[in-house]
Amino acid sequence: MxxxxxxxxxxxxxxxxxxxxxxxxxxxxxxxxxxxxxxxxxxxxxxxxxxxxxxxxxxxxxxxxxxxxxxxxxxxxxxxxxxxxxxxxxxxxxxxxxxxxxxxxxxxxxxxxxxxxxxxxxxxxxxxxxxxxxxLGPEPLADGFDGAALARACRGKKTSIKVALLDQRVVAGIGNIYASEALHVAGLSPRRRAEIVATPKGVPRESAHRLAAAIKKVLNAAITRAAGAPYRGSRFRVYDREGERCRRVRCEGVIERRTQAGRSTFYCPICQR
Ligand SMILES: [Zn+2]
The missing domain is CATH 3.20.190.10 (MutM-like, N-terminal)
Incomplete structure (x- = not known):
């Protein structure tokens, strides 16, 4: 799809x-x-x-x-x-x-x-x-989408950060693959509560800026690839790579899969905290 x-x-x-x-x-x-x-x-x-x-x-x-x-x-x-x-x-x-x-x-x-x-x-x-x-929430590739926007949308949310990223009101159209990918780039565990990227007042924490940047990075990289190469599973960092070695330099983790809100999440239990 x-x-x-x-x-x-x-x-x-x-x-x-x-x-x-x-x-x-x-x-x-x-x-x-x-x-x-x-x-x-x-x-x-x-x-x-x-x-x-x-x-x-x-x-x-x-x-x-x-x-x-x-x-x-x-x-x-x-x-x-x-x-x-x-x-x-x-x-x-x-x-x-x-x-x-x-x-x-x-x-x-x-x-x-x-x-x-x-x-x-x-x-x-x-x-x-x-x-x-x-x-729909903000477009992830728009200039207006940044750590502050993400923090505002996640403020007080008890759901996991992975499930929050799939919520179209938080950010529009990321989808299951790139939610996993962005969390790996950001080094954030998909199981953490969404609210941890913001203070109780909705001020972005460092993790919000990191995650917003990671979302843009994985989407832009995928656009660059989509313009050229055909669809291949191996292009992903974690998605669909259960049991394989983490691709982060010096990380010895093995990618795990877990079901969250009915969707598969792929992540490294070592470098995603
Ligand atoms: Zn890792």
Whole structure:
């Protein structure tokens, strides 16, 4: 399943192709993905100019000249194929569900074999009040996300720091893999209470700054990799490495796995305190 780094990589690929470009036409080649396409999908997208392609958590947001937002999610298996102007058109396949023909001559095709992805169109009011978007915490890669923001969100939280990192209200879209990875980089045990990164008044402790920096580091490294290498288990420090040696220099720990809130957490019991 695409995690935040993969979604951000997709955003960076779509942005130069879509932003500032008019959608000449769009075809949904079936009535639904995970959910039905919104009413008048084609009509509301045709002749709109994309003003920006942004992202919140794992949602891609194409902001349209009409003021509406095209909200897209890759689900388990969604991807976009970009065919640049002048490139020959690939024949559309069984799982090519949405085709955007752009005034630039480029074509963007959404492919999703398992159809857990979705597309929706939101009016400004709908976006403002959206049941998911309106409740998301800070973007981990935004400048505004730092130790202070993390400390504010974790203040007084008795849940474990690992479970807190998966809470979309604390920080948006980190996901199970990168929560484990960031805690290892920060040298923090996933079992500690979230509140330990803040004083009772919500002032960040040193661990909050360390963890916020670690989150940015693992996500940025994954984005760099996602742009190049294919998905491989061995790229991780702890995730999916139960029983293997810790990769921290001079640490002799062996990675353990534990279930927290129904999800696997991987960590080193020696260097994560
Ligand atoms: Zn270790």
């Amino acid at each position: 695409p995690e935040l780094p993969e979604v951000e990589t997709v955003r960076r690929q779509l942005d130069p192709v879509l932003t500032g470009v008019r959608i000449a036409d769009v075809h949904a080649r079936r009535p639904d993905l995970r959910t039905a396409f919104p009413p008048r999908f084609r009509h509301r997208l045709r002749r709109q100019t994309v003003q920006a392609v942004t992202r919140r958590a794992k949602y891609l947001l194409a902001e349209l000249s009409s003021g509406e937002t095209l909200m897209m999610h890759l689900g388990m298996s969604g991807s976009f194929r970009i065919e640049l102007p002048g490139e020959s058109r690939q024949a559309l396949g069984l799982h090519d569900h949405v085709v955007f023909d752009l005034a630039s001559g480029a074509r963007v095709v959404f492919n999703d074999p398992r159809r857990f992805g979705f597309m929706d169109l939101l009016t400004p009011a709908e976006r403002e009040q959206h049941v998911v978007l309106s409740r």
